[in-house]
Amino acid sequence: MIIDLHNHSYYSDGILSPTEVVRLAKQQNCDIFSLTDHDTVDGLAEAKAEANKLGMQFVPGVEVSAMWSNMTIHILGLGVDADNEVLQAGLKQHQDFRQLRAEKIARGLGGAGVVGAMEKTQAIAKTGMITRTHFAQMLIQEGVCKDMRSVFKRFLTGKKPGGVGGKWAQFDEVISWIHAAGGKAVLAHPLRYRMTNTKVKRLLNHLSDSGLDGVEVVTGSSSSDEVTLMSQWARELDLLASSGSDYHGWPNQRVRIGHLHDMPNVNETVWRDW
Numbered sequence: 583m584i585i586d587l588h589n590h591s592y593y594s595d596g597i598l599s600p601t602e603v604v605r606l607a608k609q610q611n612c613d614i615f616s617l618t619d620h621d622t623v624d625g626l627a628e629a630k631a632e633a634n635k636l637g638m639q640f641v642p643g644v645e646v647s648a649m650w651s652n653m654t655i656h657i658l659g660l661g662v663d664a665d666n667e668v669l670q671a672g673l674k675q676h677q678d679f680r681q682l683r684a685e686k687i688a689r690g691l692g693g694a695g696v697v698g699a700m701e702k703t704q705a706i707a708k709t710g711m712i713t714r715t716h717f718a719q720m721l722i723q724e725g726v727c728k729d730m731r732s733v734f735k736r737f738l739t740g741k742k743p744g745g746v747g748g749k750w751a752q753f754d755e756v757i758s759w760i761h762a763a764g765g766k767a768v769l770a771h772p773l774r775y776r777m778t779n780t781k782v783k784r785l786l787n788h789l790s791d792s793g794l795d796g797v798e799v800v801t802g803s804s805s806s807d808e809v810t811l812m813s814q815w816a817r818e819l820d821l822l823a824s825s826g827s828d829y830h831g832w833p834n835q836r837v838r839i840g841h842l843h844d845m846p847n848v849n850e851t852v853w854r855d856w
Contacts, residue, residue: 584840585853587616587641587660588770588798588826591629592708594619594645595715597831599708600629603839608636610840614853616660616826618643621676622711623664641856644669645770647676647748648756650785654748655775657756657789658798660824660852662765669763672751677711679749684712687744691717694743696726714738719832729834754792761793766852768796768824773808786819796822796852800845802829802837813846822852 590596591603598606600617607615615638617629626642633640644659662669688700703712703720718733727733737744750756760767769789772782786797799812800823816823823846829839845851 583613584611584842585614585825585845585851586610586612586827586829586840586842587614587643587768587824587852588618588645588658588801589616589829589839590619590645590831591617591625593622593625594711595713595830600625601632603829603831604629604632604636604638604640607839608638610838612638612840614639614641614856615839616641616643618645618658618660618826620645620656620711620713621647621673621680623662623669623673624709626664639856641853643765644673644760646673646756646759647750648753649748649750650753650788653775653777654750655753655785656770657753657760657794658768658770658824658826659760659763659765660768661856662760662763664763666763669759672756672759676750680711680713683746684717686746687714687717687738690743690745691721691737694737696721696724714744715830715832717744722834753789757789757793766795766822767793768798768822768852769794770798770826771801771803771828772797772812774801774803779811783815786815786821790819790821794821796824798826799823800825800843802827802842804843806843809843809846816850817847822854823847823850824852 591600691699707716721727757767
């Protein structure tokens with residue numbers, strides 16, 4: 583089976599509509615699929631309707647930003663009730679901060695000589711949510727930077743012109759929102775944070791103690807060695823294993839829906855009860 587539980591539409595920082603993302607997943611022969619937009623569940627009803635039409639098993643999801651040790655991490659909520667009031671209230675808090683952050687980023691870029699940063703970025707975003715990815719793509723399209731890596735290095739981190747620190751809820755609070763909505767809380771792309779392996783292991787321990795259900799063992803950018811390592815840590819910490827490409831669809835990103843390494847330990851997966 584092909585199972586991809588981490589994907590984005592234009593309701594956050596993806597480029598396609600929920601309908602288009604689901605159709606693409608079907609073309610890639612996905613059996614189980616989740617849409618997990620950043621801090622919003624607005625695209626789930628549309629995605630579910632299309633998945634039902636195409637006979638795919640759809641898992642309603644969301645990717646929630648969270649703070650751990652003064653760092654931003656991402657926790658997936660899989661199998662959530664999108665109408666849950668606790669989850670909705672938490673996501674609204676994050677959406678308000680995202681709006682404020684976008685305004686600060688635009689001002690910072692303006693001070694660095696990028697004229698009309700907000701207007702140009704809004705033209706790229708197809709919904710109300712403007713993310714750092716949208717600013718990055720705008721800077722690439724304007725020819726200011728050549729790729730995502732250089733954008734973040736020059737503009738969008740730390741004390742750079744568009745660097746704005748995260749003010750997300752703490753990790754244990756985010757896990758509680760997901761559980762209130764009946765979902766499984768899964769740490770996204772654990773080896774993509776700027777941490778040593780020792781620190782990632784500590785992160786997993788802390789989150790596990792706070793009720794984390796699982797961890798992404800397989801991602802769209804995982805190497806075979808990384809899959810083996812994460813599989814081992816999941817077993818040691820009694821965490822369920824998940825699999826997701828983190829597809830966004832931008833032409834300068836190589837990740838494709840459903841193109842994933844095989845999942846080891848199939849009996850210990852987050853979808854075992856689904």
